Amino acid sequence: MSTTTLLIIIIVILVLGGGGFFFRRR
Known part of the structure; x- marks a missing residue:
């Protein structure tokens, strides 16, 4: 794997x- x-x-x-975590914070 490169x-x-x-x-x-x-x-x-x-x-x-982790995307949902950032959306919830903002």
């Missing part, structure tokens, strides 16, 4: 898992 792929996976996890 570093770019890992970055994309991390971003997707942040958007799906």
Whole structure:
């Protein structure tokens, strides 16, 4: 797995898992 792929996976996890947290705060 390349570093770019890992970055994309991390971003997707942040958007799906942590995205709602940011929307609730704002």
